[in-house]
Amino acid sequence: MESKDDPLHIRLGLSPEQLVAGLRTMITARETDDRLWLLSRQGRAHFVVTSAGHEASQLGCAWAIHIGHDYVIPYYRDMALVMALGQSPLDIMLHAMGRRDDPSSGGRQMFGHFSSRRLRIVSGSSSVGSHLVHAAGIALAFRATGERDIAVMGLFGEGATAEGAWHEGLTIAGIHQLPVVFVCENNQYAISVPQRHEVPVEDVATKATGYGMPGVVVDGNDVFAVYAAARQAMDRARAGEGPTLIECKTYRLRPHSNADDDRKYRSAEEIEAWRARDPILRFERYLIDHGLLGPEQLEAMRREVRAEVDAATDAAEAAPWPLPDSLTDHLYGSVSR
Amino acid sequence: MPVLTFLEAIRSALHDAMAADQRIIVLGEDVAVKGGVFLATDGLLARFGEHRVIDMPIAEAAIVGVAIGAAIHGLLPVAEIQFADYIYPAIDQILNEAARLRYRSNGDWSCPIVVRAPFGAGIHGALYHSQSVEALFTSTPGIKVVVPSTPADAKGLLITAIHDPDPVVFFEHKQLYRSVRGDVPDGMYREPIGKAAVRRSGDDLSVFSYGLMVHYALTAAEQLAADGIDAEVIDLRTLAPLDRHTILASVAKTGRALIVHEDTLTGGVGGEIAALIAEHAFEYLDAPVRRLGAPDVFAAPFADPLEAHFMLNPQKIAAAMRDLAAY
Ligand SMILES: Cc1ncc(C[n+]2csc(CCOP(=O)(O)OP(=O)(O)O)c2C)c(N)n1
Ligand SMILES: [Mg+2]
Numbered sequence: 001m002e003s004k005d006d007p008l009h010i011r012l013g014l015s016p017e018q019l020v021a022g023l024r025t026m027i028t029a030r031e032t033d034d035r036l037w038l039l040s041r042q043g044r045a046h047f048v049v050t051s052a053g054h055e056a057s058q059l060g061c062a063w064a065i066h067i068g069h070d071y072v073i074p075y076y077r078d079m080a081l082v083m084a085l086g087q088s089p090l091d092i093m094l095h096a097m098g099r100r101d102d103p104s105s106g107g108r109q110m111f112g113h114f115s116s117r118r119l120r121i122v123s124g125s126s127s128v129g130s131h132l133v134h135a136a137g138i139a140l141a142f143r144a145t146g147e148r149d150i151a152v153m154g155l156f157g158e159g160a161t162a163e164g165a166w167h168e169g170l171t172i173a174g175i176h177q178l179p180v181v182f183v184c185e186n187n188q189y190a191i192s193v194p195q196r197h198e199v200p201v202e203d204v205a206t207k208a209t210g211y212g213m214p215g216v217v218v219d220g221n222d223v224f225a226v227y228a229a230a231r232q233a234m235d236r237a238r239a240g241e242g243p244t245l246i247e248c249k250t251y252r253l254r255p256h257s258n259a260d261d262d263r264k265y266r267s268a269e270e271i272e273a274w275r276a277r278d279p280i281l282r283f284e285r286y287l288i289d290h291g292l293l294g295p296e297q298l299e300a301m302r303r304e305v306r307a308e309v310d311a312a313t314d315a316a317e318a319a320p321w322p323l324p325d326s327l328t329d330h331l332y333g334s335v336s337r
Numbered sequence: 338m339p340v341l342t343f344l345e346a347i348r349s350a351l352h353d354a355m356a357a358d359q360r361i362i363v364l365g366e367d368v369a370v371k372g373g374v375f376l377a378t379d380g381l382l383a384r385f386g387e388h389r390v391i392d393m394p395i396a397e398a399a400i401v402g403v404a405i406g407a408a409i410h411g412l413l414p415v416a417e418i419q420f421a422d423y424i425y426p427a428i429d430q431i432l433n434e435a436a437r438l439r440y441r442s443n444g445d446w447s448c449p450i451v452v453r454a455p456f457g458a459g460i461h462g463a464l465y466h467s468q469s470v471e472a473l474f475t476s477t478p479g480i481k482v483v484v485p486s487t488p489a490d491a492k493g494l495l496i497t498a499i500h501d502p503d504p505v506v507f508f509e510h511k512q513l514y515r516s517v518r519g520d521v522p523d524g525m526y527r528e529p530i531g532k533a534a535v536r537r538s539g540d541d542l543s544v545f546s547y548g549l550m551v552h553y554a555l556t557a558a559e560q561l562a563a564d565g566i567d568a569e570v571i572d573l574r575t576l577a578p579l580d581r582h583t584i585l586a587s588v589a590k591t592g593r594a595l596i597v598h599e600d601t602l603t604g605g606v607g608g609e610i611a612a613l614i615a616e617h618a619f620e621y622l623d624a625p626v627r628r629l630g631a632p633d634v635f636a637a638p639f640a641d642p643l644e645a646h647f648m649l650n651p652q653k654i655a656a657a658m659r660d661l662a663a664y
Pocket of ligand 2: 157158185188189190191
């Protein structure tokens, strides 16, 4: 039996293997992100939109998803999430380099538009906030089909919560008390615009009241806090008890994308302060403190991940491009002429 | 075969298709309890229940976006936009989401939705209840644009649209709802998307039109026939993809082409058809391609004389046809 004196992960029902695998995913995501920035500076990748700093928010959410059963509608920030759901560094590199075998889009979408029907990760556009109505629609479909014990998770930044379509998605989910978990990864900026100029309230989670659902604020850099909230919300959704809005307070540790210069709108001190709260360091410390991982094992893990990302980079660069003739493939399922 | 109004034919299509396939749901403003402001969905709630016939809040992006989500999970949703004039908030969902989902996922996902919208003037609907918005949708691939003009086509094309693997925007002319009747087959009757229909065969000139204007063009053609001018009238039925073959074959036969639409002239569908003919049937032409559309104002204004001046009618079409025949 669990008791309140047990370590947090035991109380949350997370096994040591899950924790170690989770840390590995976080480190892999960070390493892949770092590599993409390097590749972009070298002209070997056109575009990178960072996930650095968001890894705990995303891993905590991923742990709460029944992979391949629940639907996930991510946004461009969610590389660590989709890696936790099963996309490999090679999948990510093929996507970033626009190769034929990019599982997300076959080289059609720029980096950050993750998709996999097999994993029930739904393809999105770049149009911020436009995907939450799809989350509501999928969940509404469960009522028509009579499916229970299934949920949808939709993720977005705090900037997206100003969009009309975002509001419409939560409105529908609230009206019908649909099994949707809305996750806001609040990194306090929409590119350069600070939260006070994009969100009229202190906590995005307070918006939930207006949509007839609970709103929960969590420390987005604490993977356990995120998991506890996401798990409870997904369980509630699967049990038919309705939607939840979760706000993960976090920070992106790099500029918005390789096309951004964050020195214009954030101070070095602010970034340093958040670096000290790096969610990966925090999670590593937990594992070491609880004797679940030794410093040498951690070093070995880092080495292995680096080698894996090296191999993925090489394999993606050597992978075939889409054929020019495929430009017009998949415009239609069948042309009814 | 039962004789139905255009509106009854739409209702019959929804009813018969929903009875035959559990995956079909209907959603929109006032579609359930009220049965739609035009009663196009009347009776569906009682027959199919609230999980398949869904009253939506006034949120057009959600009406289409929820349909997209439901399609992602394998349903065949039919979304209703109460008036085409209010489709604008849903345009991001139609063009950026529905149209592109298959392409952007390299064929992994698809989006078999139908977006129905009543459109058109002549019912004193003024600037925001009478617009023709089809041209906003014909320049984006990935979606199909259908505009039926007869009760049989309303049913046959709607059933085909529902089962089409891609998104279809389906415009129904409000003035046709109760003004035209015709034979409509029972059950799962289908008409092909992408095929025009020759409504009147003739040798002297070709008129290409769709929606209410097909009826006006046919009336005009009868007036001309009294003077010995034999016009061919083609009902395009699908604006995307266009039935290039039927268009070009007709021009090859008659050598004269007039495109007639209720929508305003500039940037309308007529320009695309004129370009198609100029590119591919130039040698057959005995006269310049002509277009007849509404003046370039937003829609039919409210006051009777303004509305009448905005709208085409059989006389205006007959005059343009005579002019072209005499060239
Ligand atoms: C509808 C729309 N408008 C503008 C943009 C350009 N844009 C891309 S990301 C972004 C900021 C989004 O901020 P937020 O939602 O907080 O997410 P974050 O990037 O901070 O994770 C903007 C303005 C867009 N992609 N879509
Ligand atoms: Mg942000």
